[in-house]
Amino acid sequence: MSSLFDPIQVGDLHLRNRVVxxxxxxxxxxxxxxxxxxxxxxxxxxxxxxxxxxxxxxxHQGQGYADVPGLYGTEQLDAWKHVTQAxxxxxxxxxxxxxxxGRVSHSELQPDGGQPVAPSAIAAKTKTVLIKxxxxxxxxxxxPRALDAAELPGIVHSxxxxxxxxxxxxxxxxxxxxxxxxxxxxxxxxxxxxxxTDDYGGSIENRARLLLEVTRAVVDAVGGGKTGxxxxxxxxxxxxxxxxxxxxxxxxxxxxAPLNLAYIHIIEGATGGPREIxxxxxxxxxxxxxxxxxxxxxxxxxxxxxxxxLAEAAxxxxxxxxAFGKAFISNPDLVRRLREGAPLNAWDKNTFYGGGEAGYTxxxxxx
Ligand code: 8OZ
Numbered sequence: 001m002s003s004l005f006d007p008i009q010v011g012d013l014h015l016r017n018r019v020v021x022x023x024x025x026x027x028x029x030x031x032x033x034x035x036x037x038x039x040x041x042x043x044x045x046x047x048x049x050x051x052x053x054x055x056x057x058x059x060h061q062g063q064g065y066a067d068v069p070g071l072y073g074t075e076q077l078d079a080w081k082h083v084t085q086a087x088x089x090x091x092x093x094x095x096x097x098x099x100x101x102g103r104v105s106h107s108e109l110q111p112d113g114g115q116p117v118a119p120s121a122i123a124a125k126t127k128t129v130l131i132k133x134x135x136x137x138x139x140x141x142x143x144p145r146a147l148d149a150a151e152l153p154g155i156v157h158s159x160x161x162x163x164x165x166x167x168x169x170x171x172x173x174x175x176x177x178x179x180x181x182x183x184x185x186x187x188x189x190x191x192x193x194x195x196x197t198d199d200y201g202g203s204i205e206n207r208a209r210l211l212l213e214v215t216r217a218v219v220d221a222v223g224g225g226k227t228g229x230x231x232x233x234x235x236x237x238x239x240x241x242x243x244x245x246x247x248x249x250x251x252x253x254x255x256x257a258p259l260n261l262a263y264i265h266i267i268e269g270a271t272g273g274p275r276e277i278x279x280x281x282x283x284x285x286x287x288x289x290x291x292x293x294x295x296x297x298x299x300x301x302x303x304x305x306x307x308x309x310l311a312e313a314a315x316x317x318x319x320x321x322x323a324f325g326k327a328f329i330s331n332p333d334l335v336r337r338l339r340e341g342a343p344l345n346a347w348d349k350n351t352f353y354g355g356g357e358a359g360y361t362x363x364x365x366x367x
Contacts (some may be wrong), residue, residue, distance in 0.1 A: 001124055011263065014093075017049040017335055020327075021323070021324065022052060023055055023327070025068060032078060034069050034076070039083045051087060051093065052094075054097065057069070057070040057100070058072060058158045058161075060072065061110065062101055063110070064116070065128050072158070074352075080096065081170050081171050082335070094173055095173055095228065096176070098218070100184040102118045102119075102139060103184075104126060106130060115298070117146075119143060119200065120195040127140060131354075136354045139266035157182075160220065174262060175227055176229065189248060189304065190248075191243045204247060205251070210236075215227070219260075224262065228263055229264060232266075232271055235267055245280070249252045264296070267301060268304045269304055270320060300318035303323070326347050
């Protein structure tokens with residue numbers, strides 16, 4: 001039986017252990033450009049088997065929050081290059097999470113102050129963060145406009161361009177398609193946010209179409225061995241809900257199986273919250289079985305509320321990788337602490353989003 005601390009080959013990537021740093025939004029990139037402290041932050045955590053960056057916008061239209069980074073400008077790519085170099089200098093591996101927020105945005109963050117875009121013109125009952133007079137301020141998201149089907153190829157292309165630039169210019173080891181947490185691709189998947197009557201709405205096949213087109217385009221751009229995807233079948237994050245998620249996600253992973261992805265990353269339950277949701281049951285073992293039965297060979301990565309015993313139990317059940325979120329914020333040396341059974345530093349919620357080094361690069365490692 002493999003342990004959390006054994007190496008593993010994941011697509012093109014050789015990982016030194018199975019402990020993954022989950023993507024974590026930190027809002028410390030003014031003008032969408034990561035600063036030097038971001039290179040320090042990721043390099044401090046480079047002993048993870050794999051680092052997944054915070055969600056990173058593939059286009060200006062894909063931006064939804066103040067001070068989150070992007071991948072669509074030269075300065076952004078140059079800044080990320082410093083991050084990947086710092087991580088590689090420590091022997092780490094890092095992929096970037098490709099993000100389009102869809103309707104979870106505000107006109108102030110959009111090109112020319114326009115409306116955010118979505119499958120349908122239905123506002124998300126959720127907040128975003130704007131900076132008002134220098135102060136991060138929770139603000140209702142704007143009412144989106146429904147995307148015209150003729151705009152979708154351009155969005156697919158933006159993902160592919162961002163993926164290629166991420167690998168070829170910024171030096172990332174790969175990319176993760178953000179298909180989770182109520183952002184654009186998840187909005188297309190789910191019944192409460194997608195009321196379209198064209199080829200991108202209605203049936204499961206239609207609602208999954210954009211996510212699959214995007215993933216295929218990213219695979220064409222950088223290769224399946226450098227591509228992962230994150231899914232959250234039942235999360236209520238950002239006001240998404242599906243009437244029948246099991247057949248939807250079973251279909252999605254069956255379609256992903258032939259793409260030879262590096263990994264499938266599943267958020268179990270409510271993102272950052274309870275692993276079980278009473279009125280949203282879901283069978284994750286059945287999902288994994290559907291992927292394997294369809295010939296899917298990618299690593300199976302699980303996430304949400306894991307500690308060491310739960311992570312070890314997951315590996316025993318045939319999962320391959322475990323992604324830890326908040327514990328990695330407050331423990332740069334989380335891998336060592338888990339291995340040695342050392343106590344973990346507590347995290348400070350007040351410094352999750354925005355600010356500088358406090359609560360970012362100043363959590364102590366073991367001596
Ligand atoms: C927390 C705050 C803002 C964004 C996600 C990208 O949930 C996020 C996110 C998380 O995937």
